[in-house]
Each structure stands twice: as C-alpha cells, then as structure tokens.
Amino acid sequence: MFSYNQKHKMEFLLISIPLILLWWQSCNAFPARSFYANQSTLELVHLLFRHGDRTPETNNLDPNNPYYAENNYYPYGYGQLTNVGKVRVYELGKNLRKRYNNFLGKAWNMSSLDILTTDYNRTKMSVELMLAGLWPPTCSSIWNPVLLWQPIPYNYEKRANDKELSPFLGCTTLDALVNEVMNNSSDYINARYGEVFRILENGTGLQNITYLKAFFLYFGFTIQENLNIPLDYWVYTVYPEPLRSLAIEYYYVETNNTKLRTIMSGYLLKKIITDTQNKINGFSPQGRKMHIYSGHETNIAALLLSLDMLKVVELPPYASYLAVEIHRIDEIYGVKIFYQDYSSEDPRGPLKLPECEEFCPFERFVSLVEGILPKSDEECYGSSTK
Numbered sequence: 584m585f586s587y588n589q590k591h592k593m594e595f596l597l598i599s600i601p602l603i604l605l606w607w608q609s610c611n612a613f614p615a616r617s618f619y620a621n622q623s624t625l626e627l628v629h630l631l632f633r634h635g636d637r638t639p640e641t642n643n644l645d646p647n648n649p650y651y652a653e654n655n656y657y658p659y660g661y662g663q664l665t666n667v668g669k670v671r672v673y674e675l676g677k678n679l680r681k682r683y684n685n686f687l688g689k690a691w692n693m694s695s696l697d698i699l700t701t702d703y704n705r706t707k708m709s710v711e712l713m714l715a716g717l718w719p720p721t722c723s724s725i726w727n728p729v730l731l732w733q734p735i736p737y738n739y740e741k742r743a744n745d746k747e748l749s750p751f752l753g754c755t756t757l758d759a760l761v762n763e764v765m766n767n768s769s770d771y772i773n774a775r776y777g778e779v780f781r782i783l784e785n786g787t788g789l790q791n792i793t794y795l796k797a798f799f800l801y802f803g804f805t806i807q808e809n810l811n812i813p814l815d816y817w818v819y820t821v822y823p824e825p826l827r828s829l830a831i832e833y834y835y836v837e838t839n840n841t842k843l844r845t846i847m848s849g850y851l852l853k854k855i856i857t858d859t860q861n862k863i864n865g866f867s868p869q870g871r872k873m874h875i876y877s878g879h880e881t882n883i884a885a886l887l888l889s890l891d892m893l894k895v896v897e898l899p900p901y902a903s904y905l906a907v908e909i910h911r912i913d914e915i916y917g918v919k920i921f922y923q924d925y926s927s928e929d930p931r932g933p934l935k936l937p938e939c940e941e942f943c944p945f946e947r948f949v950s951l952v953e954g955i956l957p958k959s960d961e962e963c964y965g966s967s968t969k
C-alpha cells in the first residue's frame with residue numbers, strides 16, 4: 584500500500600512526465616528558418632490596434648430605446664468588452680505571433696514590449712487578451728504548467744492627460760477646430776444629413792441632434808444589431824445608410840487640416856518617431872521589439888488619414904490594426920506600414936505616403952510628417968498651462 588505521501592508523489596510523476604516532455608519539445612523545437620523572409624530585416628514594430636466587440640455606452644443609446652437599461656447588457660454593463668470581443672482580440676494576438684514569431688523569439692522579458700492603452704476597461708482588457716495570444720510563457724517562464732499564460736504589464740495615462748491615444752477626450756483645443764470645419768461645411772452637412780438629424784430627433788425624442796451625437800448613435804445601432812437586440816423599425820430609414828457615411832465622414836472632419844491632424848495623430852506620431860530614433864541610436868532598452876497601443880477605431884482612422892495613406896471608406900473593424908514596421912535594408916532604416924482591416928487574410932500594404940515609397944527611408948518619413956508634429960503641449964491644451 585502507498586502511504587498518502589507516496590501516492591501523491593506517484594500522481595505528481597504521472598502528471599509531470601508528459602508535461603516535461605512537452606516542455607522539452609517546445610523549448611528545443613525552435614523553427615530553424617525564418618517563416619516570413621521579411622522578418623530578417625525587421626528591427627522594431629509599432630502596433631496600434633482596436634479593442635474587441637463591446638456593449639453600448641449610454642452616449643450610443645437614446646432614452647426612447649426600449650433597450651436603454653443597463654441590464655440588457657448583462658453581465659457586461661455599458662461600454663464593456665463582450666465574450667465575442669474577447670475571442671477576437673485573443674485571436675489577434677495569436678495571428679500576430681504567427682506574423683512576427685521569428686522576430687519576437689520565444690523569451691519575453693521586461694524590455695521586450697512597451698505597452699500603452701487608453702483609460703477604458705475595454706482597451707485594457709483587450710490588450711491583456713491580445714498578449715495572452717501573442718506571448719504565452721515558454722520554458723523557464725512557465726510558472727503554472729496548466730495555465731500557459733504569463734502576466735505582462737501595461738501602462739496608461741488618465742484620459743485628460745492622454746495626448747497620444749485619447750486626444751479626442753483630453754485635448755481642449757479640439758472642439759473649436761472641429762466646429763470650425765463643421766461650420767464651414769454646414770451647407771453641405773445640412774443638405775446631406777439635415778433630414779437624418781430630423782428623423783433621429785423624432786425617433787429618439789432627443790432635441791438638437793448634433794453630428795457627433797448621430798455618429799455615436801450609429802455605433803449604438805451597429806452594436807445592438809451585433810448583439811441580436813431588435814432595432815426600432817424607424818431606425819432603418821437612416822441605418823445603415825446614410826448614417827454609416829456620416830460616421831466615416833467624421834474621420835475626415837477631425838483630420839481636415841494641419842492643426843487637427845497635429846492634435847489627432849501628431850502626439851502619437853511623435854512618440855513613434857522618438858522611440859524609433861532611440862532604437863536606431865541604441866538608446867532603447869536591450870531587446871526592445873514592439874511598442875503596442877490599445878485604442879479605438881478613431882485612432883486608426885485618424886492616423887490613416889493624417890498621413891494620407893488610404894482613403895478610408897469603412898470603419899476600422901474590431902481588432903483591426905496598423906503596424907508601423909521599422910526595417911533595416913542595406914544599412915538603411917525605413918518604415919513599412921501595414922493595415923489589417925480583415926478585408927483579406929493578409930494585412931493591406933505596405934501602404935504608401937503620397938510622396939514616399941513602400942519602404943520609406945526613416946529620415947524621409949520624418950521630414951514628410953514634420954508638419955503635423957506638435958512642438959509642445961500647447962497644440963493640445965492651448966496656451967493655458969496644464
């Protein structure tokens with residue numbers, strides 16, 4: 584008869600032998616050759632992605648909506664990542680692991696990644712899940728043999744201070760500039776969407792529907808449809824079109840001129856450029872591979888439009904991403920930009936800046952975007968010191 588302790592030792596051995604074999608195999612079966620040839624020239628990746636599927640925020644809903652109450656979105660609550668969204672961003676992480684496997688290698692350490700998210704529950708949860716797919720522990724970093732997950736830290740700025748990822752909330756100069764564009768285009772906007780605003784006012788019971796409110800309601804309708812919650816019959820008179828066009832056009836409004844592009848994309852671009860310079864000059868932490876940004880569809884659309892890289896005709900879908908890849912080819916550092924919008928299996932790209940090549944030498948890239956790089960915090964907060 585086994586004693587209690589012996590019995591447990593036996594169980595432990597029986598369980599651990601296959602696990603040790605698995606561990607041995609995965610630690611030694613490192614692919615010998617680069618899966619994607621291009622990874623051999625890769626030096627650094629700046630990755631901006633959109634969170635996964637979510638429930639509506641109150642600003643996406645109207646009080647007349649029979650599904651306004653939060654218990655309709657049980658167990659998530661307003662504005663939160665859903666289970667469908669969790670799967671989507673986890674899969675994103677696994678796909679990025681495939682795309683960058685050889686470049687990233689297997690061993691993660693504190694220097695490998697630098698991660699910023701916006702101050703939203705859904706973007707924080709999304710980046711956690713993305714990282715679970717991107718970087719499961721291997722070998723000596725396995726701390727629990729049945730949970731192949733490792734904690735990886737992220738950072739965020741409070742919304743009011745987040746110039747890089749939430750300028751639409753934090754930058755006090757934004758509204759007046761957007762209103763100026765709207766005002767200048769008011770004839771066009773009224774001709775194209777005036778009727779839509781009236782229908783929305785009548786249907787929602789809200790007075791004074793603004794362009795921005797219509798934009799938010801469009802997201803609400805989309806989300807409700809995705810959750811299989813019925814929409815009021817009147818909604819279909821404006822949804823999906825022309826509300827969908829209105830929503831997409833908003834990205835053109837918020838990037839309509841140099842000042843707006845500076846606010847909406849300039850601070851993030853400045854960080855991307857600084858981080859790249861540090862990498863090139865050997866000032867970044869040893870082994871730095873990727874800067875990851877967990878944000879929103881508006882971050883992606885604004886960057887695409889601010890750099891005139893793509894005519895945006897669709898909303899950047901959940902878990903879409905922009906990858907700003909820094910390659911060194913023949914001793915020249917340069918930028919290749921890819922956009923995964925799931926219109927096909929591979930991301931689009933390399934996308935071109937109008938005056939550069941698909942592989943855009945870094946110095947040239949910097950000189951082309953210089954016009955929308957902020958000089959200080961003033962572009963975001965105005966002359967009042969913050």
Ligand SMILES: *[C@@H]1O[C@H](CO)[C@@H](O)[C@H](O)[C@H]1NC(C)=O
Nearest residue numbers: 619620621622919921932933
């Ligand atoms: C890799 O480079 C080849 C040739 O330069 C190009 O055709 C291909 O699209 C690139 N793939 C990626 C993932 O960058």
Ligand SMILES: *[C@@H]1O[C@H](CO)[C@@H](O)[C@H](O)[C@H]1NC(C)=O
Nearest residue numbers: 659660661663702703704705
């Ligand atoms: C996270 O969600 C909770 C519950 O809805 C909410 O109270 C909190 O404000 C959210 N935090 C952020 C940063 O969005």
Ligand SMILES: *[C@@H]1O[C@H](CO)[C@@H](O)[C@H](O)[C@H]1NC(C)=O
Nearest residue numbers: 760763764765766767839840
């Ligand atoms: C608005 O129109 C005025 C007068 O045509 C022009 O000076 C100004 O630059 C325009 N503003 C924007 C943001 O387009």
Ligand SMILES: *[C@@H]1O[C@H](CO)[C@@H](O)[C@H](O)[C@H]1NC(C)=O
Nearest residue numbers: 762763764765766767768769
């Ligand atoms: C709005 O546009 C009109 C006509 O272009 C102009 O007269 C007015 O000053 C503008 N108002 C603002 C606040 O920009």
Ligand SMILES: *[C@@H]1O[C@H](CO)[C@@H](O)[C@H](O)[C@H]1NC(C)=O
Nearest residue numbers: 781782783784785786817820
């Ligand atoms: C306003 O809404 C009511 C129902 O709430 C509807 O009967 C009516 O046709 C609507 N009017 C317009 C102009 O859409």
Ligand SMILES: *[C@@H]1O[C@H](CO)[C@@H](O)[C@H](O)[C@H]1NC(C)=O
Nearest residue numbers: 762789790791792793794795
């Ligand atoms: C409607 O919205 C505009 C722009 O936000 C504002 O100036 C105006 O006072 C509002 N009118 C009413 C009746 O709320």
Ligand SMILES: *[C@@H]1O[C@H](CO)[C@@H](O)[C@H](O)[C@H]1NC(C)=O
Nearest residue numbers: 764765768832835836838839
């Ligand atoms: C500026 O905004 C208007 C809509 O108000 C849009 O038609 C136009 O294409 C925008 N211009 C740019 C350069 O994005």
Ligand SMILES: *[C@@H]1O[C@H](CO)[C@@H](O)[C@H](O)[C@H]1NC(C)=O
Nearest residue numbers: 691692693694695868869870
């Ligand atoms: C992380 O790994 C790299 C090699 O990939 C190494 O150069 C660096 O010193 C390591 N950093 C830390 C903090 O361990």
